[in-house]
Amino acid sequence: MKKIFLLLLITVNILSCKKNKKTSFVNDTTHEAKIEALLSKMTLEEKIGQTNLRGVSSRATSLPTDLKESVRKGNVGAFLNIMNLEYVDELQRIAVEESPNGIPLIFGRDVIHGFKTLFPIPLGLAATWDAKIVEKSSEIAAFEASGAGIRWTFAPMLDIARDSRWGRIAESPGEDPYLATVLGAAYIKGFQGDDLSSPYRMAASAKHYIAYGAAIGGRDYNTVDISEQLLRNVYLPPFKAAIDAGSATVMSSFNEINGIPATGNEFLLKDVLRDELQFDGFVVSDWDSVIEMVAHGYASDEKHAGELAAKAGLDMEMTSQAYENHLKELIEEKKISVEELNEFVRNILRIKFRLGLFKNPHRNKEHTGNFYAKDHLKEAKKAAIESTVLLKNKNSILPISEKTNVAIIGPLANAPHEQLGTWSFDGEKEHTNTPLNAYQDTNTNFKFAKGLDYSRDTSKKGFKEAINIAKKSDVILFFGGEEAILSGEAHSRANIDLPGIQEELINELAKTGKPIVLVIMAGRPITITNIIDKTDAVLMAWHPGTMGGEALYEIINGIKSPEGRLPVSWPKTAGQLPYFYNHKNTGRPADSTNYIPMDKIPVAAWQSSLGNKSHYLDVGFTPHFPFGYGLTYTSFKYSDVSISKKDINFNEDLEVKFSITNTGKKAGKEIAQLYIQDVVGSITRPVKELKRYQHVSLKSGETKEVIFKISSKDLEFVNHKLIKVAEEGVFNLWVGPNAAQGLKTSFSIKK
Numbered sequence: 001m002k003k004i005f006l007l008l009l010i011t012v013n014i015l016s017c018k019k020n021k022k023t024s025f026v027n028d029t030t031h032e033a034k035i036e037a038l039l040s041k042m043t044l045e046e047k048i049g050q051t052n053l054r055g056v057s058s059r060a061t062s063l064p065t066d067l068k069e070s071v072r073k074g075n076v077g078a079f080l081n082i083m084n085l086e087y088v089d090e091l092q093r094i095a096v097e098e099s100p101n102g103i104p105l106i107f108g109r110d111v112i113h114g115f116k117t118l119f120p121i122p123l124g125l126a127a128t129w130d131a132k133i134v135e136k137s138s139e140i141a142a143f144e145a146s147g148a149g150i151r152w153t154f155a156p157m158l159d160i161a162r163d164s165r166w167g168r169i170a171e172s173p174g175e176d177p178y179l180a181t182v183l184g185a186a187y188i189k190g191f192q193g194d195d196l197s198s199p200y201r202m203a204a205s206a207k208h209y210i211a212y213g214a215a216i217g218g219r220d221y222n223t224v225d226i227s228e229q230l231l232r233n234v235y236l237p238p239f240k241a242a243i244d245a246g247s248a249t250v251m252s253s254f255n256e257i258n259g260i261p262a263t264g265n266e267f268l269l270k271d272v273l274r275d276e277l278q279f280d281g282f283v284v285s286d287w288d289s290v291i292e293m294v295a296h297g298y299a300s301d302e303k304h305a306g307e308l309a310a311k312a313g314l315d316m317e318m319t320s321q322a323y324e325n326h327l328k329e330l331i332e333e334k335k336i337s338v339e340e341l342n343e344f345v346r347n348i349l350r351i352k353f354r355l356g357l358f359k360n361p362h363r364n365k366e367h368t369g370n371f372y373a374k375d376h377l378k379e380a381k382k383a384a385i386e387s388t389v390l391l392k393n394k395n396s397i398l399p400i401s402e403k404t405n406v407a408i409i410g411p412l413a414n415a416p417h418e419q420l421g422t423w424s425f426d427g428e429k430e431h432t433n434t435p436l437n438a439y440q441d442t443n444t445n446f447k448f449a450k451g452l453d454y455s456r457d458t459s460k461k462g463f464k465e466a467i468n469i470a471k472k473s474d475v476i477l478f479f480g481g482e483e484a485i486l487s488g489e490a491h492s493r494a495n496i497d498l499p500g501i502q503e504e505l506i507n508e509l510a511k512t513g514k515p516i517v518l519v520i521m522a523g524r525p526i527t528i529t530n531i532i533d534k535t536d537a538v539l540m541a542w543h544p545g546t547m548g549g550e551a552l553y554e555i556i557n558g559i560k561s562p563e564g565r566l567p568v569s570w571p572k573t574a575g576q577l578p579y580f581y582n583h584k585n586t587g588r589p590a591d592s593t594n595y596i597p598m599d600k601i602p603v604a605a606w607q608s609s610l611g612n613k614s615h616y617l618d619v620g621f622t623p624h625f626p627f628g629y630g631l632t633y634t635s636f637k638y639s640d641v642s643i644s645k646k647d648i649n650f651n652e653d654l655e656v657k658f659s660i661t662n663t664g665k666k667a668g669k670e671i672a673q674l675y676i677q678d679v680v681g682s683i684t685r686p687v688k689e690l691k692r693y694q695h696v697s698l699k700s701g702e703t704k705e706v707i708f709k710i711s712s713k714d715l716e717f718v719n720h721k722l723i724k725v726a727e728e729g730v731f732n733l734w735v736g737p738n739a740a741q742g743l744k745t746s747f748s749i750k751k
């Protein structure tokens with residue numbers, strides 16, 4: 001195995017590692033000399049102390065004396081979840097004034113989609129397909145969080161997620177590597193800015209390295225067994241993009257990969273991350289993931305876990321204390337060298353220097369973070385509007401007019417805590433604007449009855465009132481979905497229908513004959529196959545954050561248009577999962593001409609596979625809604641696709657031109673998408689791969705020409721010899737509104 005890895009390393013280095021210069025950091029060259037000077041003065045204990053990320057409960061009511069003592073001795077390098085500002089100040093004071101070498105601490109926290117002002121969950125942000133929004137949301141998150149002394153966030157989560165059962169899909173950039181690379185870089189830029197030493201910025205942590213989203217069955221923390229080609233072609237690119245953008249830290253994932261836990265995986269942490277990707281920040285473990293190597297069956301005890309993590313090159317340990325308890329002994333036993341430890345300390349100090357902590361260790365007390373500032377709320381609302389995906393709009397029922405009498409029903413209509421979504425430690429429900437609040441503030445043409453108290457509620461006690469108000473209204477706005485706690489870490493679901501008896505309530509409401517607009521707030525795609533026919537329109541709002549109410553009000557009433565596009569394929573049923581648009585063709589690809597549904601099979605049919613292809617008898621071979629899909633309040637037509645040349649060379653760009661016309665009556669924004677297919681490869685290639693996209697705003701009747709350029713670089717993939725190549729041959733190319741539709745052309749490329 002190791003041999004293959006070495007071979008890989010050499011080939012990848014030779015062939016593809018024209019290493020990018022990383023984002024430049026202020027005073028970087030002088031940092032290295034200062035780091036060495038400091039290192040030469042540090043005791044072994046102090047060095048080990050730097051590798052220690054101590055977690056405390058964010059609800060702690062006092063600062064334990066032994067904790068202060070540990071900092072005083074230089075035994076702690078960083079903290080997570082210290083939210084009491086006096087503790088932050090006191091601990092930092094002790095570190096810089098009383099610890100042996102005055103090395104400052106870093107205070108970290110999961111600031112994932114905002115600090116106080118919450119933006120849509122990351123999957124919702126991904127639905128904006130808008131790097132500027134993502135960058136702005138992270139900049140605001142950094143600004144607010146740094147006002148509370150936090151200079152390190154455990155974000156962005158860059159795990160490709162192909163399985164909506166996985167609770168952490170909510171935190172992911174979705175299923176596509178290209179979209180994830182674009183947004184991944186934007187997150188880093190937003191959190192870190194150009195100068196990490198600015199007191200308004202935070203160090204980012206690209207996580208979870210790596211392939212955490214490939215957990216078998218979408219069950220959190222589960223085993224990952226993955227080919228290295230898949231790892232490199234799908235799961236690695238977003239991390240590369242984040243590192244190229246200067247991500248200060250990387251977090252190792254909980255999962256094992258092909259038998260070796262990520263936290264103890266030397267190949268991944270050293271060969272790939274350091275040597276290939278040239279990462280020069282520090283790697284932090286996930287919460288207890290060092291000690292969890294014992295449960296994995298990879299380490300025999302805490303000491304062995306520490307040894308394996310250290311050998312693998314893990315710089316900092318989160319919460320468990322294998323390093324603190326055993327590194328000294330491991331060094332004395334010569335199992336780990338002082339030089340290995342020195343390298344961890346260098347990586348950690350480098351980030352402390354870049355954060356400017358040696359110059360300005362203390363929280364800037366003038367900087368309040370300006371929580372929920374007007375412009376923060378404005379951006380959060382914009383993000384919620386851009387992230388909302390219109391999935392169905394029968395007879396253009398949406399937008400309604402503000403004069404329409406609506407019945408506001410459903411467990412998420414006024415659920416301020418729930419609409420903030422997973423990882424919303426610091427957002428306060430008192431500051432959350434719900435759809436009901438938005439109506440209350442703006443419009444009197446509504447009646448409200450929850451129908452169900454919460455998403456899992458199974459009591460029908462509220463049905464009657466809900467049905468009554470529905471009967472007296474013109475349109476039913478049903479706000480359903482799942483509570484925040486039903487997605488996120490450790491919250492995978494095997495059945496991803498609307499929980500509780502929401503479907504039953506929708507069925508009852510449908511009997512009134514009033515049109516139903518279903519607004520879903522959830523951390524994942526929710527399977528709605530059972531009830532979609534009972535609805536007239538469906539809006540996916542994800543968990544939209546602090547300003548979700550106003551954003552939805554404006555969309556529903558046509559003040560704004562829904563602008564989101566799906567960053568994941570939307571399944572018909574959980575039994576289809578994992579499902580992703582960029583799958584392989586197989587030897588027996590299914591299409592509409594050969595799909596034989598279950599009810600067409602004769603009784604007592606003769607055993608035969610003939611005529612059957614790679615599909616499910618009951619649900620076929622397509623998702624409910626494809627990747628990239630999203631309707632608007634207008635319609636668009638693609639036309640006149642042309643390419644600059646039918647045959648190009650490897651050093652030439654291909655220019656793809658086409659027109660988009662707004663054929664509807666309203667202005668709107670299309671997200672034009674370009675996909676390619678490498679028809680024949682030395683390894684089989686996906687049926688489609690997203691390579692470019694562009695937001696195009698068009699007035700009614702307006703036509704715009706769109707031009708995309710791609711080059712052989714965009715056609716590259718890692719082959720069976722683990723070499724990155726672009727191969728000669730024919731490529732199909734589509735431009736269109738989603739992964740399932742588009743105008744097709746083709747070109748070929750030669751050396």
Ligand code: NOJ
Nearest residue numbers: 080110154207286287489
């Ligand atoms: C565990 C999660 O996996 C990770 O994403 C998070 O940053 C840490 N806990 C710290 O809270």
